[in-house]
Amino acid sequence: MQTAEQLRFNAEEYLTWEERQAEKHEFVAGEVFAMVGARQDHVVVSGNIFAGLKQGLRGTPCRAYISDLKLHVEAADAFFYPDVMVSCHPDDLKNQHYISHPTLIVEVLSDTTAAYDRGGKFAAYRSLESLQEYVIVDIDARRVECFRRTADNDWLLHDYHGDADCEFQSLGISFSLADMFEDIEPV
Known part of the structure; x- marks a missing residue:
């Protein structure tokens, strides 16, 4: 950075x-x-995830957002641009500049941000009471790590790879990794 x-x-x-x-x-x-700026594969995968979430959220009070909208994390005194996020909170519909109550955040890893996405950024995100799932997408490994908040406020890892369907339990949506990595050439 x-x-x-x-x-x-x-x-x-x-x-x-x-x-x-x-x-x-x-x-x-x-x-x-x-x-x-992001590499092409990063943009394609982010777009695929956004499209799948947007489709799955039709008719619900939730909205999917792509990386041009800021996320305010007050406890960390921070504003971030997650690759994809979803909010179901009515206050977020009223603010045109940023959201503060995401249910789900997705970060697609890049070589320069991977350590921060897994470390400091995830620590900041965990301070968001509304956040139920934090998803890390590794394009090169064709792997998705979904961290879910438990009832005890711990974070449990669900690892998706191969032919699995990735579940976003907080939203009641799942879609295949093949759809997530559509249009990405094999490594």
């Missing part, structure tokens, strides 16, 4: 500044980081 020219912002300053930027930037505890 690369920092913006100004070294420190508060959340309000970041939101004002970010609206005027051509590129996207994430905000974490006063620091701003430029988002690097």
Whole structure:
């Protein structure tokens, strides 16, 4: 990640500044980081997941969002751009700039963000009371790791690979990994 020219912002300053930027930037505890463009496979897989979720959510109060909408994680003093997220919370429908109550977040791994997606970012996401599932997609391994919040507020890993159907239990939706990785050449 690369920092913006100004070294420190508060959340309000970041939101004002970010609206005027051509590129996207994430905000974490006063620091701003430029988002690097994604490779084609990353965009295709994110789009496939978004399309599957959007189709599965028709007629429900939930909405799927792709990576251009910010996620506010107040406990971490952060704004992120997840690859895909779903919110079923009515307050999120009222805010045009970001959501704060996701039920599901999907991050598609890239070489430069994999460690952060699994570590610091997941730690921040876990502070969201609304979050029920955090999904990490590894394109190269054709694998999906779905972490589900348990009744005891622990996170249980469900690992999907091969011919499995990936289940998003919080939404009552599942679809095949073949659909998720459609149009991606074998490694």
